[in-house]
Amino acid sequence: MPLKIALPKGRLLAETARLLERAGWGLDDYHDKARCYRLKSQRYPGLIIKVFQERDIPIQVAIGNYDFGICGLDWVEELLARYPSSSLVRVKDLGYGSGAIYAATAENGSATSIEELVKSKGNIRIVSEYPNLAESFAERLRLRRFSIYSLWGAAEVFPPESAELVLLPSKTDNELSAKGLMAIGKVIGYGACLIACKKSLKSKDVAEILGSVMDSLHLVSKSTVSKKYKEASQVTGGRYIKETGNDVVRLALPDGHQQSHVRHILESAGIEIEDYPSATGNRRPTSSLDGVCIKVIRPQDMPLQVANGNFDLAMTGRDWLTEHLEQFPSSPVREMLDLKYGRVRIVAVVSKDVAADDVDGLRQICRRGEKPYRVASEYVNIADRYARDNHLGMYRIIPTWGASEAFLPEDADLLIENTETGGTIARHNLKIIDTLFESTACLIGNTAGIKSSVKSERAAYIVGRLKKAVGES
Numbered sequence: 001m002p003l004k005i006a007l008p009k010g011r012l013l014a015e016t017a018r019l020l021e022r023a024g025w026g027l028d029d030y031h032d033k034a035r036c037y038r039l040k041s042q043r044y045p046g047l048i049i050k051v052f053q054e055r056d057i058p059i060q061v062a063i064g065n066y067d068f069g070i071c072g073l074d075w076v077e078e079l080l081a082r083y084p085s086s087s088l089v090r091v092k093d094l095g096y097g098s099g100a101i102y103a104a105t106a107e108n109g110s111a112t113s114i115e116e117l118v119k120s121k122g123n124i125r126i127v128s129e130y131p132n133l134a135e136s137f138a139e140r141l142r143l144r145r146f147s148i149y150s151l152w153g154a155a156e157v158f159p160p161e162s163a164e165l166v167l168l169p170s171k172t173d174n175e176l177s178a179k180g181l182m183a184i185g186k187v188i189g190y191g192a193c194l195i196a197c198k199k200s201l202k203s204k205d206v207a208e209i210l211g212s213v214m215d216s217l218h219l220v221s222k223s224t225v226s227k228k229y230k231e232a233s234q235v236t237g238g239r240y241i242k243e244t245g246n247d248v249v250r251l252a253l254p255d256g257h258q259q260s261h262v263r264h265i266l267e268s269a270g271i272e273i274e275d276y277p278s279a280t281g282n283r284r285p286t287s288s289l290d291g292v293c294i295k296v297i298r299p300q301d302m303p304l305q306v307a308n309g310n311f312d313l314a315m316t317g318r319d320w321l322t323e324h325l326e327q328f329p330s331s332p333v334r335e336m337l338d339l340k341y342g343r344v345r346i347v348a349v350v351s352k353d354v355a356a357d358d359v360d361g362l363r364q365i366c367r368r369g370e371k372p373y374r375v376a377s378e379y380v381n382i383a384d385r386y387a388r389d390n391h392l393g394m395y396r397i398i399p400t401w402g403a404s405e406a407f408l409p410e411d412a413d414l415l416i417e418n419t420e421t422g423g424t425i426a427r428h429n430l431k432i433i434d435t436l437f438e439s440t441a442c443l444i445g446n447t448a449g450i451k452s453s454v455k456s457e458r459a460a461y462i463v464g465r466l467k468k469a470v471g472e473s
Contacts, residue, residue, distance in 0.1 A: 002046045003200075003209055006061060006069035007039070008054040009403055012192050015096040016070050022216035037406035037428065044209065048410075053402040058195060062088040065411050067200035068209070070094065073190035074101055074130065074169055081132035087198040091210070095217060097192035099171045101130060103137060103185040106160035107177070114185050117143060117165065127151055127158045128167035137167060137187055149308075152300040154255060156181055157283040161250070161293075162310035179281075247454040249292045249462065252306070252314035253285070254299045258441065261341040262315055269469035271462075291458050300378075306446050307331045312459055315339065319346055319379065319418055319439035326381035336463055337443040340470055344418040346379070348386065348434040349425055351409035359390050359434045362414070372396040376404055376412035383416040386436060405430060 007016060007030065017030045026042025030051070039049040052060065057071040058079040064087065073090070080086060103114070111117050117124055124146040128134040131150040138146045151158075155168045156179045169190070170176050173183035194213060200206065253262055259277040266273050272288035276296065283296040297305070302314040303324030318335065325331055348359065356362040366373045372394040377383035380399050387395045398412050405428040408415050418439065419425055422432055443466060450456045 001204065002048050003068065003204060003206065004048040004066045005050070005209075006057045006066040006071075007049060007051050008057060008069075008071050009051055010054055012054060012070065012072060012097045016094075016192065019094060019096075019213070019216055023212040024216075025212070035424075035427070037403060043212075047209070050406050050410075051403065052406055053400070055401040056403075058088060060411065061195050061197050062086040064197050064199055066197065067204060067206070068194065068196050070192060070194055072097055072099075073193045074099075074133075074188065076193065076195060077188055077190070078130045078132050081136045089196045089198050089201060091194040091196050092214065092217070094192040094194060098190070099169050100189045101133065101167055101169050101187040102173060102176060102183040103187055104156075104159070104166050104168065104176050104181040104183045105164060107180055107182045109160035109164065109182075111164055112182060112184065114141065117141065117184075120144070120164075123147055124165055125149065125163040126165045126167065127155050127163040129153060129155060130167055133187060134167045149304075152298040154283060154297040154301070157295045157297060158310070162305065162308075179283075246452045247291055247458070249289075249313065249455055249458045250311045251292055251294045251462070252302050252311040252316075253294060253296050254302075254315055254441075255283070255296050256299070258299075258342050261339075261441070265339060265341070265466065265469050269465035271465060289458075289462065291454070292462070303331070303333050303444060304328075306444055307333045309446065311446075312450060312455065313443060313445050313462060315441060315443055317342060317344075317439050318437075318442050319344065319382075321442065321444055322346075322437070322439070323379045323382050326385055332446050332448040333444055334447050335442045336445045337466055337470065339441040339443060339466070342439075342441040344420050344439050345422075346382065346416065346418050346436040346439060347422075347425075347432045348436065349405075349408065349415040349417055349430050349432055350413065352429050352431045353409065354413075354431075356433060357431075362433060363391060366392045366395070369393070373414065374398055374412040375414045375416065376400050376407040377416035378402065378404060379416050382436065386416060387414075 013032060020027055024043050027039050029036045030039055037051045041047045041049060054071045055075050057069040058076050060066045061069040062079060076088065076090060105111050118141055121144060124143050126134045126138060126146055127149045129151055131148050134148050155166045159166050167187060176183050263273060263276060274286045275282050276285035285294050287294055299316040300320050302316040303321050305311050306314050321335060324333065350356060356365055373392050374396050375383045375387050376398040378400055380397050384397050400407060404415055404417050408430055425432060450459060
């Protein structure tokens, strides 16, 4: 059996590429602008190499889909916090990509130290991309009451209004200060590391591959990982504008590539907005609207945050609203306006080699199969509903965090994905066999959340201006 290697996209890609170049692997297509998830090694042509979102790599290695992987230790610890008996083995710290996961509060928040949090009798809301580490952290501190809110990203913008504590990665605590946060503890330090499946180390000949990586590590510093919670030096400042009063409308705008569309709609509605998109990463833009507080967060997080009452209005995709309502059918969140941009199709995708051109053909294949059909998607609840409604028999949902095309056909059988033109899907030797629905950007709101008449009037004004802008565009 050939060795299977999982390599990261994103923050570790450039330095990982340099490491493997020194190791002589000859990976011509492993760089930032590459659009290929499958790589070929000139030195080791028998290797099976795939590129994943970093968060998916520890899972893929732990379940044995891949023999080795390179990722940040933070995502390894996030997996092990929930599955401590996992088959994941940490082989070597690679000496780059260093940082730490900090526990932080807003600089002008109600709690400014771990001691104050521990003594608090109220519920401590903790937001993080690392929910397992966040829960472990809270339990080790013996917080009396706490709630964990899992996010896709942009955790730094939630304190103090929507959370008392945030766990997030940063190179230094000074970087947190620039975001209006104060580090009150270091949860773990991390860096890039080579990980392996325990079974692979026992059953496969890995000496040559491991040796090539080890030989390329000329200047590897000792790991600085620490699992101790230690007090960080306090920093002062007041860069955030705190929401005050029950009449303030809290509006969430999306980060990412749709920001230019959002800005155009707001300007068409006569709403002036400053520092959005932000060249400095500011997630609290200001606007010409009185009594409105704006934050920039991930569209995936918006429906749940609106449902929880942390925001009154938000601009997200209908796909993410549908995903939320599949999980929480009684949620008070509803679509208030179709914003008519960001049009995509949510589609069912299989490998071109699969002998099915529609869902009926797929159903026949599933009935003949002896193993659970593997369905990969970022939309885990939509995917689950699709598999059930179409009677695909035994199936297993595989959550992904992006780069989902890489999973087919080796690591999944079916993909539920969004696409604009279908070009990316075809380029990866995949085909669309069904369209679930179309999605555009939409304005969502909490139908039960606005009690104040002043807030209601302000929200209605925003909706009215946007309706006019959409109608004119």
